[in-house]
Amino acid sequence: xxxxxxxxxxxxxxxxxxxxxxxxxxxxxxxxxxxxxxxxxxxxxxxxxxxxxxxxxxxxxxxxxxxxxxxxxxxxxxxxxxxxxxxxxxxxxxxxxxxxxxxxxxxxxxxxxxxxxxxxxxxxxxxxxxxxxxxxxxxxxxxxxxxxxxxxxxxxxxxxxxxxxxxxxxxxxxxxxxxxxxxxxxxxxxxxxxxxxxxxxxxxxxxxxxxxxxxxxxxxxxxxxxxxxxxxxxxxxxxxxxxxxxxxxxxxxxxxxxxxxxxxxxxxxxxxxxxxxxxxxxxxxxxxxxxxxxxxxxxxxxxxxxxxxxxxxxxxxxxxxxxxxxxx
Numbered sequence: 176x177x178x179x180x181x182x183x184x185x186x187x188x189x190x191x192x193x194x195x196x197x198x199x200x201x202x203x204x205x206x207x208x209x210x211x212x213x214x215x216x217x218x219x220x221x222x223x224x225x226x227x228x229x230x231x232x233x234x235x236x237x238x239x240x241x242x243x244x245x246x247x248x249x250x251x252x253x254x255x256x257x258x259x260x261x262x263x264x265x266x267x268x269x270x271x272x273x274x275x276x277x278x279x280x281x282x283x284x285x286x287x288x289x290x291x292x293x294x295x296x297x298x299x300x301x302x303x304x305x306x307x308x309x310x311x312x313x314x315x316x317x318x319x320x321x322x323x324x325x326x327x328x329x330x331x332x333x334x335x336x337x338x339x340x341x342x343x344x345x346x347x348x349x350x351x352x353x354x355x356x357x358x359x360x361x362x363x364x365x366x367x368x369x370x371x372x373x374x375x376x377x378x379x380x381x382x383x384x385x386x387x388x389x390x391x392x393x394x395x396x397x398x399x400x401x402x403x404x405x406x407x408x409x410x411x412x413x414x415x416x417x418x419x420x421x422x423x424x425x426x427x428x429x430x431x432x433x434x435x436x437x438x439x440x441x442x443x444x445x446x447x448x449x450x451x452x453x454x455x456x457x458x459x460x461x462x463x464x465x466x467x468x469x470x471x472x473x474x475x476x477x478x479x480x481x482x483x484x485x486x487x488x489x490x491x492x493x494x495x496x497x498x499x500x501x502x503x
Contacts, residue, residue, distance in 0.1 A: 178285035179250075179479040183243045184224030187483035190284075192476070195248070198289045202261040205292055207273060209255040211309035212283040214474075214482040214495045215342060218249050221281075222483060250283025250497075252276050254299055254308035264292045272299040276312035276449035284479055286499060297454035300461040307468040310494040312449065314342035315457050315466065317421055318350050318399075320447035326395045326417045330355030335386060335393045335411075338400035339375065340366035343421055345493045347397055348373045349466040359393070361386055366492055369469070387411050395419060405430050405442050412440045420444040469493025 254274040275296040339360030352374040360375035401422030471492040474482040
């Protein structure tokens with residue numbers, strides 16, 4: 176099968192299209208023919224493999240591979256069709272259209288991927304394309320994890336989403352509105368209308384206004400990019416408010432531990448869990464028209480390096496999708 180292989184750390188040019196062995200599903204696995212995957216900022220950070228881009232250095236570097244990546248095929252979310260199933264699989268059958276997260280095992284930059292049936296794999300929402308479905312397992316699941324599970328979001332609360340035009344941010348705006356919050360989105364000038372269209376009650380252009388200095392107070396501040404700090408945001412949080420971080424390093428972990436012991440305002444940073452039940456919940460919201468995917472650009476598998484170059488610039492709106500041929 177064709178796959179984008181990364182045998183060393185570096186610039187997007189390290190990503191090479193190669194022929195690799197097609198996987199065979201184990202007894203409890205499904206073999207998915209991939210029709211779409213994504214390139215996230217996280218994928219680019221892993222590919223670079225530097226102290227600056229990998230959190231928890233040097234532990235993460237050891238886990239990922241010291242001199243070269245342990246996992247040579249990147250990509251952590253996908254959508255496609257089940258081609259075959261292991262003998263013990265009960266939940267899926269050949270021909271099922273699914274979307275899934277491959278997690279730390281990665282491997283989505285390829286024509287096929289095997290995943291366990293009890294993992295984060297679910298039937299694709301019927302009313303969206305494979306390209307749209309591929310953006311959900313990480314972006315939407317991360318937003319759901321932080322807002323619902325960690326931030327304990329409640330109807331009527333005031334929620335600020337920093338990085339509201341990114342993959343996690345676009346879903347976070349929509350989910351916060353679904354849960355009944357008053358939502359403020361922070362983004363650049365070029366993305367103001369997009370964030371408004373997703374339902375944000377207020378939008379702040381970070382190039383013209385610092386939300387930490389405008390006197391507004393929020394129940395939840397969700398930084399999807401890791402671009403702020405608790406010290407800056409603390410005065411903008413209500414008592415018992417939550418400062419949520421989707422991208423973080425060791426200092427933020429120390430702050431989380433400290434605020435868990437003293438103070439009423441809490442720092443929460445965590446790795447989101449990829450769960451089948453979350454995908455099913457999101458599928459229902461999508462089919463009900465409550466949330467939608469935002470796609471900035473699409474690239475064929477052969478141009479994955481170009482997609483990484485674009486994502487690295489830090490200006491994507493929503494998601495960048497990699498599409499694969501369905502009839503090869």
